[in-house]
Amino acid sequence: MFALIDGNNFYVSCERLFRPDLLTRPVVVLSNNDGCLISRSNEIKALGVPMAAPLFQVQDLLVKHNTQIFSSNFALYGDISARFMEILASLAPRVEVYSIDEAFMDFSGISDPATLAQQIRQQVADWIGIPTCIGIGPTKTLAKVANHLAKKNSAYHGVCILDDLYQIDQVLRTFAIEDIWGVGQRIEARLKALGINTAYELKRLNPKWMRQNFTVVGERLVYELNGISCLSLEPEAQARQSIQVSRSFSRSLTRFEEIREAVASYATRLAEKLRLHRLKTNTLVVSVCANRFQVRNRQYYNSILINLPTALNDDAGLIQAAVQGLEAIFRAGFDYQKAGIMALDLMPITLAQLTLFDPPEGRNAKAQEISRALDKINQRYGRGTVHMAACGPKLSWKDRKSRKSPAYTTSWHQLPKVYAK
DNA sequence: TCTGGGGTCCTAGGACCC
């Protein structure tokens, strides 16, 4: 049996931890650049505001309902997530961290899964204050279904167990295909065109036919809904395959020099992430695009793949390569909205291959010393305190983040103050 | 005016090898 636990409205719940006054008020958390809603409290969901709604479209409604609006604070959410996963690891035999707020747990051979599940929820609530739901089923997909039910129906008291074949069929008959894990917009549309509207109807399809028409992904969906597990629990974190940094600009940019500063800054952030994970990259992809919502403007998207002569993770080397890539794909005359840089072909720093003519300590030993010094200063005084000149002096394209809460748990300067009377 | 960011997996097709 698989159990899936996730935090309810996770980012909103994190924000409420240090603002108990918000427990009874509507709350939303915005995406980077304060563009879209990426977490909504139950009050907002009840208003029918969808996930990823652009802020400008719903702002009046939010204000009317006295909503507290936050910019995203990933330092906070990541820290709370780490504590959450630590608790799970201490209570469940095997845990797979699936996302920042979700984990699968191995419930095989558990004699009383309902009691264990409630214990886990209670411990998480007591120790870090995040409300959760747990779904339990014979496959990951059915555990996801159960979790969905536990969230939507308070009669489950946060824990839904699907372990009886008749009961599972009953549930699937009224379960919409678009709510199934792995069914996105495309597959939903194609299945509905074929008259398949419920999870039960999908479950009854021929797996071989599904493979022919919907690839192995569709075949696995059918098996998983039938209680035949195709997706196993994977407790060991897999090695990362890519790391990327991409951002929209706060306003559209047209000049090469401005975009170059943005790309240099993203390369800097990418280098920091690589060093944090003790990785180097052999391959970069740099991309730019015009504002796709300005349908009247000329559209442009382009990207370029750059094979590096030697694996890198230092600021200067990545900036140089990224800017060269940008020069190749930049075209004058467009309103650029976004740029990105991605590192592929990652390898641990201990394995990085030198070229034949490099000195034993590596050609860029000096660059690495500089990077180490930058990391030390920026860790101590805040990200971006010092950076390469290529990133520019003003950062005028930088994203907006006007409603960010303090880094309550990860910065000494921003610890919450408690007054005792 | 204002529309997120960071990931994974699968497949088809081309290039190349012997």
Next chain:
DNA sequence: TCTGGGGTCCTAGGACCC
């Protein structure tokens, strides 16, 4: 006129997830 078969690797594009 007739023009192999089997395999790997790489890449782009599509689809999905949170």
